[in-house]
Amino acid sequence: MTVDLDDVAGDLRPAVEATLAAVGIDDGHLSVELVDEDRIRELNRDHRGRDLPTDVLSFPIDGAGPGPGPRELGDVVICPEHTEDPVEAAVHGVLHLCGYDHEADGGEMLARQAEILRHLRG
Numbered sequence: 001m002t003v004d005l006d007d008v009a010g011d012l013r014p015a016v017e018a019t020l021a022a023v024g025i026d027d028g029h030l031s032v033e034l035v036d037e038d039r040i041r042e043l044n045r046d047h048r049g050r051d052l053p054t055d056v057l058s059f060p061i062d063g064a065g066p067g068p069g070p071r072e073l074g075d076v077v078i079c080p081e082h083t084e085d086p087v088e089a090a091v092h093g094v095l096h097l098c099g100y101d102h103e104a105d106g107g108e109m110l111a112r113q114a115e116i117l118r119h120l121r122g
Contacts, residue, residue, distance in 0.1 A: 002026070002027060003016075003017070003020055003025065003026065003027060003028055003029070003030070004028070004029040004030075005017070005030070007029070007030070007031035007032070007033075008030070008031065008032045009032060009034065011086075012032055012086065012087065012090045014120065015087045015090040015091050015094075015116075015120060016030070016032065016090055016091075016094055018091070018116050018119060018120050019090070019091045019094040019095060019098070019116050020094065020098070022112065022115070022116050022119075023095070023098045023100075023112070025071075025073070025098060027071055028062070028071030028072065028073045029071070029072055029073065030072075030073035030074055030075065030076065030094065030097060031074075031075045031076070032075075032076045032077075032078065032090055032093070032094075033075065033076070033077050033078070034078050034079075034080055034086070035077055035078070035079055036079065036081065037053045037079055037081050037082065039077075039079075040053050040054055040055075040057065040077060040079035040082065041053040041054075043057055043077060044057060047059070053079060053081070053082050054079065054082060055078065055079060055082045055083035055089050056076065056077065056078050056079070056083065056089040056090075056092055056093045057076070057077045057093070058074060058075070058076050058077075058093045058094075058096035058097050059074050059075045059076075059077070059097075060073065060074040060096065060097045060099070061073065061074040061075075062074070073094075073097045073098070074097045076089075076090060076093030076094060076096075076097065077093075078090065078093065087117070087120065088113070088117060091113050091116050091117060091120075092113055095109050095112060095113055096109075100112065
């Protein structure tokens, strides 16, 4: 089994791979798209009811786990204009695809994110 990262920019692939490895996912597909401020604002408004730009959004698809065929993890959308660190945004977004929720987990997601970033930056 392998993770299909063809739809992830090359400079963000190490962050995506490290995040998936840290949470034990070794198969499936996901995408990471870089968008401008207008597009991220539109997505944030349409999907979260917040009419303002943000740094990263995640759209999980196979949240319940593997089913028949390759797993489709979902999409991460990053606005470089609204993030200081696209690598951190990629890690954050992928963790959301993997079921983490920093608004409800008592700090587990952000601790995992910090651990992954420490590992990446050695």
